[in-house]
Amino acid sequence: MIEFFALLTQILTTTLRAGTSLIYATVGEIYTERSGILNLGLEGMMLTGAVTAFATVYHTKNLWLGVLVATLVGMLMATIHAFLTVTMRANQVVSGLSITLFGRGLASFLGERLGPASNGGSLVGMTGPRFSTIEIPGLSQLPVVGALFKQDILTYLLYILIPLATFYLYKTRNGLNLRAVGESPQTADAAGIDVPKTRYLYTILGGALVGFGGAHLSLAYVPGWTENITGGRGWIAIALVIFAMWNPARAVLGAILFGGINAVQFRLQASGTTIPAAYLNMLPYLTTILVLVVMTWWENLSHRIGAPAALGKAYMREEK
């Protein structure tokens, strides 16, 4: 029995570690989508965030500076998306895709260019300082819940971020305005809310969190830089927004589901299973499809799952 709890604690610890970057990205995208803007650029933003964070830390040895740079990079790329979709009224899907394609190329270029000359300019295979695990004395010894207290500081920050993000969205005036803009921009506009400004603000805020998530990958989870470090996490986060029904608190459940799949994958692989590794590695992607099917089916049964009504639609005041 004690062994079972030890195993469970261990799996939960890994789950949370694997899920952290997903939670940041999901909460970021929830805020963006709540304003009515769909950002499919997450994968590119996380990649660029991860590479710039690691490059900064590699050269300056300053971990928090790395996090700051990734956050700013995320914000900058989100600003491009906001400009294209809000000001220039471009198609949100294509704009997001173009951010991802751009980020993919840029991250790859920077990864081969920002490293030391001794490594041919590449960052791949380099090591630098990392956010290490901080065990909280006493609490981390508890069975099962101890998993919550054997994490790095970026994961601990989530314990503040999630309640705060939920409270802000549902209990504050600003949160109400944000939801109004995503639900019915016409009404929000009539009520005196600046729709374009709100959309810019929360798209950029979302970008900051996505960049932060990217930094967690390269500074704590992996750590280091490898090509395609995200492995589709940016896309999975977009699916998790639907799974979370646009509620930041529920983003935790999605991240635990996917972090859990990762943790189980590792355990099975370590135990020398006969299932080919490739099939195990397909699990997160197949699960994402399953989640989407179930959520859509649920919605088709006329249960409202909470998608902002104006999501993906450009708002034009002049149009009559």
Added chain:
Amino acid sequence: MRIVFEKRESVSRRAMVLVPIVSFVVSLIFGAILLAVSGANPFVTYAAMAKGAFGSWYGITETLVKAIPLMLTGLAVSVAFRMRFWNIGAEGQLTLGGVAAAGVALYWSQGLPGWTVLPLALLMGIIAGAVWSGVPALLKAYLKVDETLTTLMLNYVAILYAEHLIYVAWRAPGYNSGTAKFPESAWLPQIAGRANFGLIFAVLLALLLWFVFKYTRWGFELKIIGENQTAARYLGIDIARNIVLALLLSGALSGLAGACEVLGLSRRLQQGLSVGYGYTAIIVAWMSQLNPIVILFVAILMAALLVGGDQIQMKMRLPASVGLVLQGMILIPMLAGTIFTEYRIRIVRHEGTMLTEKKHD
């Protein structure tokens, strides 16, 4: 002072031509800044890229080698994009097409008459690609499941499956990875350098699609669905059926691209079958404004950026991903510029007083 957008009565043809060209130039300028900041001379780099891609017969044929899959996948996504179905799964559809063609070449070729192997391998590649896009199409058509995420997730699944075959299940004895070479009966002929017969397929299919989009009722239906679903329903167009049909065609084209890659280029299934063609296809299709003929030329341009990237990596020790950055950068000014094709922009100083008028007629 405020900016007013005024909807045009018809799209501006001049803007449709100018916007992609200006976007490419903007992308080159941005790339030049990035190169200069990272300590490389942008002019020398660009010259080397252009020379690598077009400066010799070898360069030109290598550019065509990379243009073939971009043409086919570009056409593939353009069919889906036409009805605003966001198929971003061309990468996976291409991969699975390659896998299926390789399967025929490796495991069915013994028992069959020689002349049937190649057509059968191509056909199975086409079918595999169509199956892989058919799944998200059915999910979208009958359950309304969002297609961007399902098509994308299936890319990862297809690539992992291909890797499993390459490294484990189909690995040839004595190799670290990759299958045995295909028997010659399964080879797709090469027509110029390493550029294979897929080029002919791509040109013929582009002409065919151009005709279908412009002159057939089905082409018209896809366009209406893309522009206005409600109107399409009023016209009695079966949206679900069209989604499935268009997506089967889209996946089939990507599957053909994959089949041509393995049968005409590597002639064995090996690592590096998909190097992001399915994603670059999105850029190709959108930059061409979904025009099948234009897609052929834009695919060559994007292929040139890839070949140019490889060249500067070999000759100047610069990352090949410069090509990827330039590609990825193109859509951003392009999207910002699209507004000029549909809207006129006026700057109004005081209500009612026009200050300037930008016209692109």
